[in-house]
Amino acid sequence: MAHTHHHARHDEADHADLLDLDARVFGSHLDDLTEWVRRHAPETPRRIADMGAGTGTGALALARRFPAAEIVAIDQSPVMLDRLRATARAQGLDDRLRAVQADMDAGWPAIGAVDVVWAASSLHHVAVPDRVLRDIHAALTPGGLLAVVEMDALPRFLPDDIGVGRPGLEARCHEAAARAGWNAHPDWRPHLEQAGFEMAGQHTLTLEASPAPPGTGRYAHALLSRFRSAFEGHLAGDDLAALDHLLAGGHPGALPDRDLTVRGSRTLWAARRPRRTQ
Secondary structure (H helix, E strand, C coil), X not given: CHHHHHHHHHHHHHHHHHHHHHHHXXXXXXXXXXXXXXXXXXXXXXXXXXXXXXXXXXXXXXXXXXXXXXXXXXXXXXXXXXXXXXXXXXXXXXXHEEEEECCHHHCCCCCCCEEEEEXXXXXXXXXXXXXXXXXHHHHEEEEXXXXXXXXXXXXXXXXXXXXXXXXXXXXXXXXXXXXXXXXXXXXXXXXXXXXXXXXXXXXXXXXXXXXXXXXXXXXXXXXXXXXXXXXXXXXXXXXXXXXXXXXXXXXXXXXXXXXCCEEEEEXXXXXXXXXXXX
């Protein structure tokens, strides 16, 4: 059991690193996302909950966007929450941020009424999303806002022809990830309406940066390494060899020596708990 626990924490730490890299590479776009949420949120929210906060990228961005609000960061992973607390201290935001360890499959935590809930790349992970949406609806103040954010596809970094193996390597990796259900999520609009929300807006933000921001090479290496280990039996031998070529350092054509472009997109759904009228 100790051995299994060690590997679970190691996997969580790797996932935390990936989240931090995503925040570093796409950080400027996060400002656009939170500004879009601000335009739909109550005028002066007092408490904002980040459901599935991870390492705190969204929670800390929300703390900066809403300087008068208490931020409640909810995650079931102590590894993630420890990193979140450390980052909040480093940024001088720990006095406004409360970290709560909770498993959303067990129910919404008792954190008091909230004015805004932010659920970024987290809703599709819960076992019964419709039940969680009803819980969020009940936790929100009348007129309160739920913002659901999903990554439409995993980030892409490479041209179609990388000069090694057959063209289309990255596309085939993404196809394998889609077949494995990575990042799969529905259109949340009908689920939100069924849970009693009123739609306030929907927005797709296209993310592209060239030249790539600092950290892009590490992000690409981390994601392609995940592809390499996860799809050993699902990719052709020449594709695996091409991944090995990219991931190995110290030679022309390896990731550290490439000019990368980062591309991706995210969709946001904004939905309100209706104000009751007499």
